[in-house]
Amino acid sequence: MRTRTRILSGAAVGIVAFAVVATPAAAATDGAKLSVLHGVPGLTVDVYVNNELTIDNFEPGDLAGPLDLPAGTYSVAITASDAPDASAPAIGPVDLSLSAGGNYTAVAHLNEAGQPGATLFTNDVTPTAAGEGRLTVRHVASAPAVDVLAGGSAVISGLTNPNEKVLNLPAGTVSASVAAAGTTDPVIGPADVNVAEGTSTIVYAWGSLQNSNLALAVQTIEGLHSAPGGIPAGSAGLAAEGDSGTLWLGIAGVLGLLGAATLVARRQVAPVRK
Amino acid sequence: MPTPAALDADPTAGPVVPRSPRTSRRAPGLRATRALRGAVLLGSLVLSGCAPAPAGTDGPRAPAPAASATATPQPDAAATPATEPTPTAEAPAPAPAAVPRRDASPEAQPAAAVLPPPVRLRVPDVQLDMPVLAMGVDDDGAMALPSDTADAGWYRFGPAPGAAGTTVVAAHVDSLVHGLGAFARLRDVPAGASVTVTTADGTDHEYRVDRVERISKTEVPLDLLFDRSGPERLVLVTCGGEFDRGTGHYLDNVVVTVLPVP
Structure with a gap:
């Protein structure tokens, strides 16, 4: 443990890659929701929020949260799990700016070159169309650009660390695999991903290609569904209310047109007969 | 560590909560889970003190040390983040309160609750x-x-x-x-x-x-x-x-x- 910690600390001192991809979300509530994903292989950590130990003995591949937090800026520090406090973080401290109504996931992960850092993603929690779910793929692995394949063809191309791609899809199960960009040989998967209706399903590719420990992590955010646009439940007019004038207007209209057509026909025919 | 809100109980004395795969998103046993979580929290308050930090693992899904794998509750609330309130009432500590957590691997995803149609x-x-x-x-x-x-x-x-x-x-x-x-x-x-x-x-x-x-x-x-x-x-x-x-x-x-x- 101690050796591993020292290695990580050295790497962290070298480069702490931290990208904030936050955009202010529409204020639906006063608070923000923050989830935390641990995507650094081989290291159990403690997570401090504003110097308060918030997630103890956090293991790789685990997802914590969501925390309900008032909007504001939070200092997050990630330490080795045997650290007495947040004074010597392995990652951070980093400031996370959380907007009211926003939904976020902070991910501790390796950058493309394999150094640990953290990225704050803003989760799209806008309503999904009836019958659809939202699939988001995030590249947080030490690996070059990747393609995401579904049914043998690329549905996402050239995704790089630490970026994401959002797809709105008909609800159902997608058999997805991850391959190096421009190739079809999977480095992860294929794995069945359930794109549930009205749910945001976020899939993270994490770990390290070089160390052969690439893996997937899945986060779901439910309750984004919306109602169908209507219930069109009849098409023949057989059950129409008796007090409706529409039917008679329709019949009168058809008779009127027939009458007019007949008149026109007679007028056109008449000169010929002459 | 001052961790009144932490979910970890002393692995030698705390209740054992297996990291079992959940089968229901709507969690028929949610009440029981809450009660269990409360019990675990209570246990950690009474027993207090930090468990020795478990050693790290070597890979993303390498077998976890028994201590944290068995003593860390994985409340079902984590499976329904959009609707489940964070359990603040049970934790006496100032915010942030106890954080639900779970294994995020695809194999550990809770199966959707399916009622008979x-x-x-x-x-x-x-x-x-x-x-x-x-x-x-x-x-x-x-x-x-x-x-x-x-x-x-x-x-x-x-x-x-x-x-x-x-x-x-x-x-x-x-x-x-x-x-x-x-x-x-x-x-x-x-x-x-x-x-x-x-x-x-x-x-x-x-x-x-x-x-x-x-x-x-x-x-x-x-x-x-x-x-x-x-x-x-x-x-x-x-x-x-x-x-x-x-x-x-x-x-x-x-x-x-x-x-x-x-």
């Missing part, structure tokens, strides 16, 4: 007895319905009988091929009439008609009609009112609100 609908007062098919959304984003007026459709993305929210069952009132359907008689169903929905597991769910409404399609409260939370109810929907021959559609929906027999 409705398969048969009976309203004896209007001689209605018809099969119910699971339906989704059509190409226009409207609720899809069986084309045959002899079949009713259940909105499969919404609640099923026995779940919170509204079970929506709709059927064509008529069609040029199949003629007038049994749902045409729903506008005459009296309040208090008995409604029985049979689900695929053979259970009969008993309801009583609360009210029948004819609502202009432009004013149908679809969000309310397709409500997925709130009290359990059933709505039977078809078309009615004036028929617009230009569009081939009725102008109204007939909406029968049906409540479970207490």
